[in-house]
Amino acid sequence: MLRIESLTKRFGANTAVDAASFTVDAPRMIGIIGASGAGKSTMLRMISRLTDASEGRILFDGRDVLQLRGRAKRAWQSDCAMIFQQFNLVPRLDVVSNVLHGTLGQRSTLATMFNLFPREDIHRAIDILERLGIAEHAAKRAEALSGGQQQRVAIARALMQEPKMILADEPIASLDPMNAQTVMEALRRIHEEDGRMVIANLHTLDTARRYCDRVIGMRLGRIVFDGTPAQLTTGAARDIYGAGADFSEDATSTEIRDRDLYAEAALRDAEATV
Template structure:
C-alpha cells in the first residue's frame, strides 16, 4: 500500500486560478522522489496539500491510510506530527538557539501548556543533540540561529524535521537559496536520511541535474499537471522540453556527462 496517493486532485485559487488540475500519483514508503518544473507549475501546492497547509479543491489525498481532506483539526494535527517539512527560507526562530529550534520538532506531540513552557525531557534533549551530531552541527548547538550560514540553517531545519520521527519529509525548494557546496551537503544529508532511516522524501527542485543525481524517481509538473513520472534514466531531453516548454534546460542535462 502506498504511503501517499493523490487521486484526481485539483486546486483552484479564488475560483479562477487553477494551480493543480486532476493530479494523480502514488508514492511507496521509503522512496526518494524529486518534483521538478518551472516556477508557478504547482510544485509547492502539491507538497502543501499533503499536510493541508493548503486545502485541495477536489479529489482525494490518501496519506498513511487516511484521506487527509476529510480530517478534523485533531486528526490533522496527528498527521502533521508524522510529516516533517523543510522550507526554502528555513522557517526557524532566529532568536532561539539551534538546539531549541530542533526541539520544536516535538511541539506537535505535546500539550499546548508544555509546548509554550518549553518542557522537554532529558531523553528528548539527548535525541536532539544526537541528531545535531549526525548533521555536523553539535558545535553550533547553543548559537542563535541568526548567527548561522544559510547551509547551517537548512541543516537545523532538517534536524527539526527528523526530531519529529516522521514517516514522510516534504522539502520545498530546500537548496534554492544555497550555493553549490551547501546544496550538495543538504542533498547528501537528505539522501542519507532516506537510506538509513527509511523516511520517505519528496523534494521540490529547480535543478534538473540535482534531481537526476539523487532521486529514484522524478515527477515533472507543468501548468498544474503531471507530465512526466519516471526514473532519471527515462528523463530525456525531449521530456525535459515538455516539462519546461523550453530548450534552456538542455545545458543542465548535458552537464551529466562531464
C-alpha cells in the same frame, strides 16, 4: 503507501494543480521539478494539509488525509514533516531549542510557553544534530549559522517529529552549490538509513537525477512526466519546461564541477567584503 487521485486546487479562476495523480508503493526519494508556477509547492502544501484541496483524494496507508480534522489532522502534520526554502527558524533562539520545536505538537501549552523539554528530548535533539554534522553549533543562535547549516537545523527539527514522510519545498533554492550538495546528501541519507519517504521540490535537473529514485515533472499544474532519473532526457526536460531547442541544462545546474575553482571564487568574494 501514498496515493494521489485527481488532486486539484483552484484559486478563483486559476487552477494551480490540475487533476494530478500518482502512486508511491514504498518509501522512495522523489523529486518534483517544473518551472515556477507549475504547481509544485501547492502540491506539497495539500499533502501536508497546509492548504485544502478543491477536489481529489490523498490516501496514505489507505486513509484519506483530506478528511482529517482537529487532532487527527495535527497528528498527520506530525507524520508529514515540512522543510521550507526559508528555513522558518526562530533566529534569536539557540539551535537546539529550534530543533526541540519539532516536538511542540506533542507538548502541553504550559511546557511550550516556558520552553520546558524533557532531558531525553534534549539528548535526542543533540544526537540528530550530531548525525547532520552540526552538533558543535547547538548552543549558538540560529541566526549565526550559514544558510546551509540553518537548513540542516530545519531538517533536524523535522526529524524530531519522527515523521513517516518528509516534504521539502525547494530546500536548496537559496543555497550555494557546496551547501546545496550537503543538504541533498543529508536528505538522501535520511531516506536510505531511516527508510523514510522524501518528496522534494527541486529547481535543477542534475540534482533530481543525482539524488532521487523517481522524478515527477509538472507543467501548468499537470503532471507531464513520471519516470526514473535515466528517463529524464533533455527532450523530456524541454517538454516539462515548455522550452525550445535552445534549452540548456547548464543554466540550471548546481553540480560542483571543480571544487578548487569554487573555493577560489568564494575566497575572492570574502576578500572583497573585507
